[in-house]
Amino acid sequence: MIPPAFDYVRPASVDEAVRALADAGEDAKVLAGGQSLLPLLRLRLAFPELVVDVGRIPELRGVRDEGDALVIGALTTHHDVMHDPLVRRHAGLLAAATETVADPAVRHRGTLGGSLAHADPAGDLPAVVLTLDAELVAVGPNGRRTIPAREFFVDYLQTVLAPDELLVEVRVPKADGWGFHYEKFHRVAQAWPIVGVAALVRRDNGHIAEARVGLSNMGSTPLRATAAEQALAGAGDPDAVARAAESAAEGTRPSQDPSGSPEYRAHLARVLTKRAVLTAAGMG
Amino acid sequence: MTHIKVNVDGTTYEDEVEPRLLLAHYLRDRLGLTGTPIGCDTSNCGACTVDLDGATVKSCSVLAVQADGSEVTTVQGLAKDGEWTALQRAFHERHALQCGYCTPGMIMAARDLLRENPQPTSYEIRQALEGNLCRCTGYQNIVRAVLAASGQEAPAVAEEVTA
CATH class of the missing domain: 3.10.20.30 (Beta-grasp domain)
Incomplete structure (x- = not known):
């Protein structure tokens, strides 16, 4: 299908982009790689008056090392994220999950910042940055602000970003030495996960000292399986992990859709949490 | 405009x-x-x-x-002076198309793979083509054509489904 008509600007800097967004009010959409926005436009599920194409702003691209954290430009493509040596070394969970996003052609265009700002709870990367305790940096007319991932996702396809704010960076604390795994269940290769689970595990003497578990598609936002995280602390064998994973769906509100009922999703969350944590902990 | x-x-x-x-x-x-x-x-x-x-x-x-x-x-x-590339020839010779609708996309995706990975395994080919659908279900021959274009013999069917 053919998208609805819109005006188009291609700012050359973040400041210019923010000005364009501020001038346009609520009727503007940011275009990065376009792999979420263009399907929405084609299906006429979005009708922006103005599309602000940030795709040619070089300062938004790339990964840099800032000591205890990596700073990933919002416009860095999935392809570049998953191949980046710094990401692979210090944020392996992000590299591994990004490898499972869509397919190679989509990963050439789609961006980390775009998929986070799109905030689809069925997306893979929102739950992953939540698990990594990442921070998101946005620039608006009044300057920059840093938003913890825990506060960034508000509701289905909604974030705390104001209409005139642009997501510019994702700060990912280094998780050196932590085991990780992203496990998702989907019915065909490129489909959204029915449920996805991101696990990050710090081990100590064969036991799980600390575990973080993030859930994709278990509610209107990505979630942390807090009860399972607490229960996993101290687990020293697969049976203990399996028992802890039984609480993975506590506090979640998964949706009902043709891919599954809330009960089925809760079941998947428990099973996938067990698998993801066992693999992350090297017990699989 | x-x-x-x-x-x-x-x-x-x-x-x-x-x-x-x-x-x-x-x-x-x-x-x-x-x-x-x-x-x-x-x-x-x-x-x-x-x-x-x-x-x-x-x-x-x-x-x-x-x-x-x-x-x-x-x-x-892709073709230069009417000469197909090795990949295009392989699709033709290995019967990697039936209706042909997916073929342009398959060839472009396979070309992208071979640039990064000139000698992919069958498994890697399948991963690289995951964003390309063939509704004639001609995947076996498509994978064989990409193997042939990279100068590799297609393995027996039983080996193909595993890495």
């Missing part, structure tokens, strides 16, 4: 286009390059895959204005 300048298959074009015009429609309807088909409206099928500045994209998911200043290669730009 927005002014764009795009090099497609070695020819530079300048046009005024509506910002909403998809690259796939620009190639087909404005430039007449109908070798790139459109299969779906959901970014799933990969039939419209082209190369944009050295990497594959689904041309139904890129605006023509986003390709301004870029180089696009379609399946029609």
